Structure formats: structure tokens, C-alpha cells
Amino acid sequence: MARPKAPSKPKPFRFTSVSGKRRIAKNIRSKTTPNQCSFVFLNPSKWSTKPPKGWSSPETWKPCLDTLLTTTQGVCLACGDETEEPDNCECSLEAFRAKDAQWKKLFELKEVEGMGVGVFAKQRIGPRTVVGEYTGVLNPPGHLYDYGEVGYHVEVPLGPSIFSEVFGTVDATYEGSFVRFVNHSCNAKANLVTGRVGRTRVSAIMMKGNRAVKAGEELTVNYGPVYFQGKYCYCGYRRCKYPDPNT
Numbered sequence: 001m002a003r004p005k006a007p008s009k010p011k012p013f014r015f016t017s018v019s020g021k022r023r024i025a026k027n028i029r030s031k032t033t034p035n036q037c038s039f040v041f042l043n044p045s046k047w048s049t050k051p052p053k054g055w056s057s058p059e060t061w062k063p064c065l066d067t068l069l070t071t072t073q074g075v076c077l078a079c080g081d082e083t084e085e086p087d088n089c090e091c092s093l094e095a096f097r098a099k100d101a102q103w104k105k106l107f108e109l110k111e112v113e114g115m116g117v118g119v120f121a122k123q124r125i126g127p128r129t130v131v132g133e134y135t136g137v138l139n140p141p142g143h144l145y146d147y148g149e150v151g152y153h154v155e156v157p158l159g160p161s162i163f164s165e166v167f168g169t170v171d172a173t174y175e176g177s178f179v180r181f182v183n184h185s186c187n188a189k190a191n192l193v194t195g196r197v198g199r200t201r202v203s204a205i206m207m208k209g210n211r212a213v214k215a216g217e218e219l220t221v222n223y224g225p226v227y228f229q230g231k232y233c234y235c236g237y238r239r240c241k242y243p244d245p246n247t
């Protein structure tokens with residue numbers, strides 16, 4: 001599972017501002033420009049040659065994508081195989097990612113007042129649709145915010161077992177897919193899920209079983225209570241759980 005060849009020139013994301021102008025997207029706090037990237041990769045120099053605490057078989061430790069992300073368990077997010085038997089499906093990660101690369105057919109990025117950029121559907125997206133993979137650089141356990149910005153990370157279990165207690169984080173601060181722009185709502189219609197495609201563990205956004213987004217509607221997920229410790233939510237839902245008392 002070598003890192004795929006990166007495109008020669010990284011492409012930034014563009015969004016439509018509230019005034020209707022097309023702009024290059026920036027990260028909320030650092031104002032750095034994230035680039036589009038359709039795969040998960042790692043920088044071996046950030047990973048210790050010693051196995052992380054809790055790693056099940058220290059003698060097999062090797063900080064590479066094959067060791068960290070190959071799994072034979074979990075639901076396949078490409079074909080929906082739920083049997084936890086990866087031999088039932090031969091889904092290809094490349095094909096899954098190639099479909100994701102066409103994201104602009106289904107979604108567009110638009111400014112959401114007070115929340116930066118958000119993801120909007122161009123056409124109806126139905127229940128249980130896998131919307132896109134959360135991609136970026138895989139950071140080691142315990143390095144949640146060392147190399148990135150709060151808000152652009154997802155935790156991912158490492159090693160062959162889905163019951164692993166060792167977690168890394170996929171950091172999309174500088175490189176990631178369009179799903180890094182998905183905002184939080186207390187009435188979210190999608191979830192962030194961890195599954196597999198073929199034999200590779202992936203994190204992706206998936207529509208809930210009973211919810212759909214209409215054309216023109218924003219796609220949102222629930223970030224969970226930990227994210228909102230000490231922060232306010234501006235989702236605007238009438239039963240918002242973390243409202244700003246001053247608004």
C-alpha cells in the first residue's frame with residue numbers, strides 16, 4: 001500500500017462566498033490553504049520505530065500503511081458487505097477513491113455565515129449513501145493536534161482489529177478530500193463511520209439510514225459533545241445542544 005503518486009501541482013479548494021464570489025478556501029484559524037488529496041498517507045519520520053503502547057504484537061511493529069490500516073474486519077463501504085468477511089468482496093480502494101474524485105458532480109462548497117465553508121448537495125443524496133472518504137496524513141497515537149489544526153482530524157483505530165485500542169488520527173489540515181469541509185449540526189443527516197474497502201480501513205461520511213439531503217441543502221454530521229467542550233454551536237437548529245447564550 002505505497003503512497004500513490006501525488007498530482008504534480010496540488011489543487012486548492014474553491015468555494016462560493018456569501019457575496020457570490022469564487023474564492024480559494026483557507027483553514028479557519030491558521031488561514032493556510034488546504035489542498036485536494038484523495039488518499040491517506042503517512043510521514044514515517046513522525047512515527048516511532050518502537051510500537052505504540054497497547055499494540056497487540058510488538059514483534060510485528062512496522063510504521064507503514066500496510067501494518068496500520070490493513071484489516072480483515074468491518075463493513076465494506078464500497079459494496080456494503082456486512083459479513084465481516086473481506087473475502088466476500090474484492091472491492092478496490094482505487095475504484096472507491098476514483099468515484100470520490102468526482103465529488104463536484106454531487107456537491108459544491110459554499111460559505112456559511114459564521115462557520116467558514118460548508119458542503120452542499122447539488123442533487124438529492126439518499127439514505128445510507130457513502131458520501132466520501134476522510135483523507136489526509138495519518139498521525140501517530142498521542143499526536144492529535146501536533147501537526148494540524150483543531151477541527152480537521154478524525155480518529156482511526158490502527159492495526160488489524162476493529163476493536164483496537166490504539167488510535168491514530170487522519171489530519172486533513174493541509175491535504176484532504178472535500179469532506180473536511182463538512183460542518184456540524186445538532187440535526188445532522190450523516191455520520192462519520194469507520195469501515196473498510198477491500199482490505200483497507202477507511203473513515204468516511206455516510207448518510208443515516210432514514211435521512212436524505214435535498215438538492216441545495218447542506219450536508220452535516222454531528223461532531224459529538226467532546227468537540228463542543230468550551231465552544232458554541234451555530235448550527236441554527238431549534239433544539240441546538242450547544243447554543244451561544246449571547247445570540
Ligand SMILES: C[S@@+](CC[C@H](N)C(=O)[O-])C[C@H]1O[C@@H](n2cnc3c(N)ncnc32)[C@H](O)[C@@H]1O
Nearest residue numbers: 028115116117151180181182183184233234235
Ligand atoms: C471540519 S471543519 C468544517 C469546515 C469549516 N467550516 C471550514 O471552513 O474549514 C470544522 C470547523 O468548522 C467550524 N464549524 C463547523 N460546524 C460548526 C458549528 N455547528 N458551529 C460552529 N462552528 C462550526 C468550526 O470552526 C470547526 O472547527
